[in-house]
Amino acid sequence: MSGDGRESEGGEEEVRGARRIPGPRGAADDLDLASVPLPPLPPPGGTAPDEAVPEQSAPKPERDGPEPPAAEPVPGPGPGPEAADGGPEAGSGAEPIPGGPGPEAADGGPEARPPEPFVSSAPVGLPHQVLKALLGAWALSACSAEETAAVEDHLTGCAPCADEALRLRDAVGLLHTDGSLDLDPTLRTRVLDGCFGRRPARIPVPEWAAPYDAETARLDALLRDIGDSEWHAPVRLQWFEEERQVSRRTTVAGVIGHLMAVDGLLSAALGLDDPLDGGEASLDPTERTETYWSATRRPPTRAVREPWRAQSHELIRTASFAGRNIAETSVSYGAFALPLQDAALDRAFECWVHGGDIADAVDYPYPAPSAAHLHRMIDLAARMLPGALAGRRGAGLAGPAKDLVPAGALGRSLHLEIEGHGGGDWYIALDSPAAVGAPERAVAQVALDGVEFCRLVAGHISPVEAAAGQEGDREAIRDVLFAAASLSRL
Structure with missing residues (x-):
C-alpha cells in the first residue's frame, strides 16, 4: 500500500481519520476498517482471555463536525446462551476478520494462522x-x-x-523389439568355428561327415523347441515311383523313427548296434522303415529323440576316431551301395529334407543348409544321375542311348546349371554311366535354383514344375529331370 498517512504518537497509523489494524504476518496489505465499526468493548471481566481484543492505546482521533451515526452491526453469530458474565462465548456479534487471530492464539496478542499446507496426491510414508x-x-x-x-x-x-x-x-x-526371437540357424556353426579357431579339436570331425553333423544338430534343435503335442502332428512324406508322385502319412515322431532306422545302415557298416535289433533286418530303406513302424505297438512319442540323437553322435564319434581309411567303407542300401563318405552325405540330405517336412507340420522356420554343404549334396545327386538314367532306360522309362561310348570316353552330356545358393555347373553323361560328360559334347542345358533342384531330387516337386530354363535336346532334358526325381525314396 502507498503511505498517505502518518504515525500517531501512540504508534498507530492514521489514514484519512480511519484507524488501521495491521493484518496477519505475511499478509500483502493491512485491513481497512473504516466501513466496519468496532464492536463495543465488553464489560469488565466479561471477555475470555483467549478472545481478547488487542488493546488500543491511542485515543480516537478528533473529527470536525457532528459525530456520524453509529453503523449497524455486521450480522454475525451473536453470543449464545452460555455468554453470561465472564462466559466463554462473550464478545461481539461481528463476523471474525479473515486471517485474524483464531481461538488458538496465545495470550499476549494476535497470532497469525499458518497457511494451510499443500496436500500431495502421492502416497505418503511408503517404506x-x-x-x-x-x-x-x-x-x-x-x-x-x-x-x-x-x-x-x-x-x-x-x-x-x-x-x-x-x-x-x-x-x-x-520387450518391444520388432525382430524375430528365433535364433540364427548359422549360430551353432559360427560358434564352433570360433571355438575351433582358438583351439582346434583334438580329434576333428572328418570333412566328409561335417554336413551330417550339422544337419542332425539343426534337426535336434528344432525337436527341442516343439511341445509334446506337436510330436503327434501329421507329416506327409512324398517321393516319386516310376512316373508318379506318391506319399505316406505319419507323425513327427514317426519321421524320427524313419531316420533312425535308415541310419542303422551306417551303424551296421561301422560295426555299431543296429536299432532294429537283429542281423535279419532288411537293407532296403523302405522295408526297414516299415519294419520299425510295425514293431512299434504304440505311436512313437518324443521318447524316440534320445536314441536317434545318441545314434548320430556315435556315428560321428566313430568316424572321427577311425580316420581317413574309413571314408571308403561300403554301405549297402540293398539295391545299390555307397561309400561311407557319400552315405553320410546322403543321410545329411535326407535329414534336411525331413527336417523341412517337420517344420512345415509345426509351422517352424527352417532354412536351407549352408552353401558349402548344399553344394556337396547337389554334387552327390549329379554324380548319381547317370546311373539313375541308365536304370530308367533299362526299365523302358527313358529314351535309348544314341552313342556307344566306351568307359572313360567323352559322350553326349547335359549341362546342369545350378544357380544361387550352393550353385555350380555339372555335365551329366547321357548314354552311359561310365562315360565322361564334357562341355564340348553338351546337347542340352537346364538351369535350376539350388534348393529347387534338391526338392526335385527329394520328390517334393514334379519334373514338369522344376526347370526354370531349358535349351537343346528336349528328350534329353525330360530324361534327366525324371531321373533326378527317381532318386527320391521314402
Whole structure:
C-alpha cells in the first residue's frame, strides 16, 4: 500500500481519520476498517482471555463536525446462551476478520494462522521395500499416478533403487523389439568355428561327415523347441515311383523313427548296434522303415529323440576316431551301395529334407543348409544321375542311348546349371554311366535354383514344375529331370 498517512504518537497509523489494524504476518496489505465499526468493548471481566481484543492505546482521533451515526452491526453469530458474565462465548456479534487471530492464539496478542499446507496426491510414508517392489511396475508404466509420484520422488534420493530402475527400463526396451526371437540357424556353426579357431579339436570331425553333423544338430534343435503335442502332428512324406508322385502319412515322431532306422545302415557298416535289433533286418530303406513302424505297438512319442540323437553322435564319434581309411567303407542300401563318405552325405540330405517336412507340420522356420554343404549334396545327386538314367532306360522309362561310348570316353552330356545358393555347373553323361560328360559334347542345358533342384531330387516337386530354363535336346532334358526325381525314396 502507498503511505498517505502518518504515525500517531501512540504508534498507530492514521489514514484519512480511519484507524488501521495491521493484518496477519505475511499478509500483502493491512485491513481497512473504516466501513466496519468496532464492536463495543465488553464489560469488565466479561471477555475470555483467549478472545481478547488487542488493546488500543491511542485515543480516537478528533473529527470536525457532528459525530456520524453509529453503523449497524455486521450480522454475525451473536453470543449464545452460555455468554453470561465472564462466559466463554462473550464478545461481539461481528463476523471474525479473515486471517485474524483464531481461538488458538496465545495470550499476549494476535497470532497469525499458518497457511494451510499443500496436500500431495502421492502416497505418503511408503517404506523403502514397498517402493523397491514397485520398480518393475514403474518401468512398465503400470503404476497409478500416485504410485508413480512416490517412486520418482524416492529415486531422487536412493542411488541403489535409481540404478535398478535404469536397468529395468533398459530391459523393458528389449520387450518391444520388432525382430524375430528365433535364433540364427548359422549360430551353432559360427560358434564352433570360433571355438575351433582358438583351439582346434583334438580329434576333428572328418570333412566328409561335417554336413551330417550339422544337419542332425539343426534337426535336434528344432525337436527341442516343439511341445509334446506337436510330436503327434501329421507329416506327409512324398517321393516319386516310376512316373508318379506318391506319399505316406505319419507323425513327427514317426519321421524320427524313419531316420533312425535308415541310419542303422551306417551303424551296421561301422560295426555299431543296429536299432532294429537283429542281423535279419532288411537293407532296403523302405522295408526297414516299415519294419520299425510295425514293431512299434504304440505311436512313437518324443521318447524316440534320445536314441536317434545318441545314434548320430556315435556315428560321428566313430568316424572321427577311425580316420581317413574309413571314408571308403561300403554301405549297402540293398539295391545299390555307397561309400561311407557319400552315405553320410546322403543321410545329411535326407535329414534336411525331413527336417523341412517337420517344420512345415509345426509351422517352424527352417532354412536351407549352408552353401558349402548344399553344394556337396547337389554334387552327390549329379554324380548319381547317370546311373539313375541308365536304370530308367533299362526299365523302358527313358529314351535309348544314341552313342556307344566306351568307359572313360567323352559322350553326349547335359549341362546342369545350378544357380544361387550352393550353385555350380555339372555335365551329366547321357548314354552311359561310365562315360565322361564334357562341355564340348553338351546337347542340352537346364538351369535350376539350388534348393529347387534338391526338392526335385527329394520328390517334393514334379519334373514338369522344376526347370526354370531349358535349351537343346528336349528328350534329353525330360530324361534327366525324371531321373533326378527317381532318386527320391521314402
